[in-house]
Amino acid sequence: MIPVNRAVYEIPARLDPESAEWLRVLGGAGPRREAALARLHEMLLRIAQREARRRGPRMLIAGPELEDLAYQAAADALMAITAKLSQFRGESRFTTWAYRFVVLEVSAKLGRHFWRRPDVPLEAEEWDRLPGRFGFEPARESEWRDLLAALRRAVDTELTARQREVFVAIVVNDVPLEALAVRLGSNRNAVYKMMFDARRKLRAALVANGYLDDDDSGRS
């Protein structure tokens, strides 16, 4: 008889003993597997709860909803881990590989949850808050007023419409990148790439106009 999911249970040769044991037990069946799943779920849940509590306030979620999100993240991570056991190549310890799933689950779920609040701004542009976001002191406005005016001009003239939308949402309106990706039907990588290109263009514009130095040291 061919073992079920035989490919899943091919254990990489260079694994540490603990990781090999995890793979062996999770790839098996019966009470030992059930016990290992319960233990792994407990470990994942502990991480999910800590991360949810740490990041929840920024994503406007708390209380039972946050606790529920942590449970969902741990459950979904466990499901993904068991489904992808064959993809574990022994590049790290098994638990480190497994923990990554729950950390990313918490991030994704918090990003989706952000928009459930009706009072989250997106269309409004809160340019007045920009100085505070970068720590510009109101008492020294005469020193930075022209710089931020030049930045705003560059945002309007140098960026594509999509880059401008992303820059304003993240930098001006303080929308978390993960949440913006959900709103745009995109993903973290694509939104980051748009911001990366926007940052490069804006800095080049500010350098060209003499507001920033064209070197690697930065202005203090």
Add this chain to the structure above:
Amino acid sequence: MNGWSALDRFLRTDPRDVGCAEAMDMLHVYVDPATAGELAEQRYPGIAAHLRACGPCGEDFEALLAAVRDDGS
């Protein structure tokens, strides 16, 4: 750090930056003390550059690092 340098630092981009997808694919290797450990930044400069610049990935990195350290304590 004043606002001027904070803005300058924020706008600077590192050409080695690998982006979110590659950084997250390799995060467990980058974090694991048995594989990369303290040499992670030297071994994976593109991931290190990304984690310095990307808030969400930086948070995931810190979260995974904390989970792994808890395991070892």
